[in-house]
Amino acid sequence: MRGSNAPGYRLRLHPGYGGLAPAWHHRFMNIHRPPRYPHVWRLLLVASQLIVIAIWWRYGWKIGLPAMLASHLPFVWGTLRPQSRLFGPALTRLPTDERQVWLTIDDGPSGDTLALLNLLDGHAAKATFFLVGERAATQPDLVREIARRGHGIGNHSATHPSAWFWALGPRRMREEIAGCQTILQGITGTAPRWFRAVVGMANPFVSAPLRDLGLARAAWNARGFDGVRHDVDGVVARIERDLAPGAIVLLHEGARHGRNVEMVARLLKRMDELGYRAVLPEESQFAPGLEKARG
Numbered sequence: 001m002r003g004s005n006a007p008g009y010r011l012r013l014h015p016g017y018g019g020l021a022p023a024w025h026h027r028f029m030n031i032h033r034p035p036r037y038p039h040v041w042r043l044l045l046v047a048s049q050l051i052v053i054a055i056w057w058r059y060g061w062k063i064g065l066p067a068m069l070a071s072h073l074p075f076v077w078g079t080l081r082p083q084s085r086l087f088g089p090a091l092t093r094l095p096t097d098e099r100q101v102w103l104t105i106d107d108g109p110s111g112d113t114l115a116l117l118n119l120l121d122g123h124a125a126k127a128t129f130f131l132v133g134e135r136a137a138t139q140p141d142l143v144r145e146i147a148r149r150g151h152g153i154g155n156h157s158a159t160h161p162s163a164w165f166w167a168l169g170p171r172r173m174r175e176e177i178a179g180c181q182t183i184l185q186g187i188t189g190t191a192p193r194w195f196r197a198v199v200g201m202a203n204p205f206v207s208a209p210l211r212d213l214g215l216a217r218a219a220w221n222a223r224g225f226d227g228v229r230h231d232v233d234g235v236v237a238r239i240e241r242d243l244a245p246g247a248i249v250l251l252h253e254g255a256r257h258g259r260n261v262e263m264v265a266r267l268l269k270r271m272d273e274l275g276y277r278a279v280l281p282e283e284s285q286f287a288p289g290l291e292k293a294r295g
């Protein structure tokens, strides 16, 4: 690795950070990764279609047609699967071996926000609220209250177009992401660093605005379908199955069933019993290997 001269201390050249960034910064950059090559998918698409044409040419449509359909599957998969990294990096867990989890609460601010903040405070827990720009704009006091109490604020699009987010073209996609960023920064004075895709779906046009705005995509690896299911015990039991060191838990607020606050209350109680702490990614204990390298 370039620049690693100091014994026991890893240094890395990092453009934009004055050349050398100390190891803690490197570890930080490790989890917060805005896309670096947002247009790689175009090369992949062109290359795969050239191969399909060659196959079609050589073997005819009976093989060429299935080859074409198969070549589209990775793009469908990359769009529909929340954990897919085809269109750029997505964080699916925190690199820690301690009982720390990242609670992420989508779709606010809402009538639940204040109750959620009080609950979190009562458990000394921290969470990141992935807010919808137009909802934030109508309740800026709630947004400021989230920040004031030390929780994270993430970008969850300007208008939350849940039926069409995956199909948005490059211009609409940029408007959704940049529009939310402008609103949230205008209210809190700080630009969010994390983005949560609407319904977890990405598409090829997500990465370029994320890169330009320095946003990293946060996925999840634990959820109880709390946006649609309304049985509190069932939702929390489902989340509990996936609780593990570094888990990223997907939660919602303001769902129509009106029981999101109860669900978070029950989850926090279970986490206390199981010895799990809710932290922000910036506070978690990162990769133990790098921890040792730091000495």
Ligand SMILES: [Zn+2]
Pocket: 106, 107, 156, 160, 198, 199
């Ligand atoms: Zn959402």
